[in-house]
Amino acid sequence: MSTKLLLINPNNYKNPPVLPIGLEYIKESLRDYDCHVEILDLTFSKDILPEIKNVIENKGFDLIGLSIRNIDSCIYFNNEFFLPNFKKIIDYIKLFKIPIILGGSGFSASPKEILNYFQVDYGIIGPAEKAFPIFLELWKKNKIKEKIINGWQYGIDSELLPIRAIDLDYNKYLKNDGLVGFTTHVGCSNQCPYCIEANKKVHHRKIKNIIKEIEILINNGYIHYHLSDSEFNQDLKFCKRFCRELARKKFDFKWTLYMKPTPYDEEMFQLLSESNAYLITLSVDSYDKIQKRNNYSYDDLEKIIKYCKKYNIELVIDLLTGYPYESIESTKKIIGFFKKNRPKSVGISFYYRLFNNTELSDLIKKDHKLQEKLTRSFLDNEDCLNPIFYHQYNKEDIQELIEDEDLFKIAGISLEVNYQL
Secondary structure, three states, X not given: OOEEEEXXXXXXXXXXXXXXXXXXXXXXXXXXXXXXXXXXXXXXXOOHHHHHHXXXXXXXXXXXXXXXXXXXXXXXXXXXXXXXXHHHHHHHHXXXXXXXXXXXXXXXXXXXXXXXXXOOOEEEEOOOOOHHHHHHHHHHOOOOOOOEXXXXXXXXXXXXXXXXXXXXXXXXXXXXXXOEEEOOEEEEOOOOOOOOOOOEEEEEOOHHHHHHHHHHHHHOOOOXXXXXXXXXXXXXXXXXXXXXXXXXXXXXXXXXXXXXXXXXXXXXXHHHHHOOEEEEEEEEEOOHHHHHHXXXXXXXXXXXXXXXXXXXXXXXXXXXXXXXXXXXXXXXXHHHHHHHOOOXXXXXXXXXXXOOXXXXXXXXXXXXXXXXXXXXXXXXOOXXXXXXXXXXXXXXXXXXXXXXXXXXXXXXXXXXXXXXX
């Protein structure tokens, strides 16, 4: 008998709303399995629990999966903690006595802690395209040995070509300033000490399938895209091949992306421009120790700004400053650099969100003086689910350094994202 699976997106944060394309990818990964999959998107639901009840009672599902995209909004100012509302949804679903499995980037940030918080059955860390079918086969045979499945162990289906915009109402997202996303890979080779995605093996998708996925969406009328990769330029050769193939298609569309400072060369920016990339968000750290760890310098930043201007690509900087033991001179240096070498804008974050199992949280656990600079008390059994931030500076300190220049924006004060600027 076919397994009936319901995939739920419980995320209703709308600044801006983000399409749960991971659920579309999972549905496609199960196409060849004996599994009937439906997606319930609650982003724009006005009456969540009755909507869930109506779907579950009428369909008789065997298993329910929920995607936890974020634990909170991650920025200190105007922070929103999402898990309490998700818990109301999950506690309600439990009334139907259907097994629950969790996934998504938010779940992957703190899987043991979140599984304990919600008291649910199973979870998948990282990519689920290969892991979910494996889990499903074991679950049907009652052979699950571990509650948490490591999707990084299995990677992705590089040949996957998801059929999209069927289960989700894309137009609702677009009307509310959302964008259509696509992915080229999962994983990140950077070694940022505060990041949950650091040092994850990179798995690329097949370029021809990515292009075909975009082409199908464009033919359905969707022409504005945001790359869903954490950082596009993990592999320079792959990036240039992808942009070259995308440019050859001459699609009538535009796209925006996140990048890290290295690797790059001038040709990559030329190809990005030719493939209709119009905006890059570049992730930058002011602390020289983190810069060195990730193999870049101020010279690289200067070249990237020059290349973006040369090829008419707007550049926005996501700047992190004030890491433990970093000096005020380091922060002054990076602000002075961007005053001289001006991108479109610089968003400054100086509150570091703590997550368990990162170098930053381990450092703070060991140094009680650093704990004095947290936004709340650090508990003996701290799970970092309830948002907790480390900071050296307050808002007034940074405002004094940027001297009211319009170039700089303090992250979180305004709810606009980079493509809305």
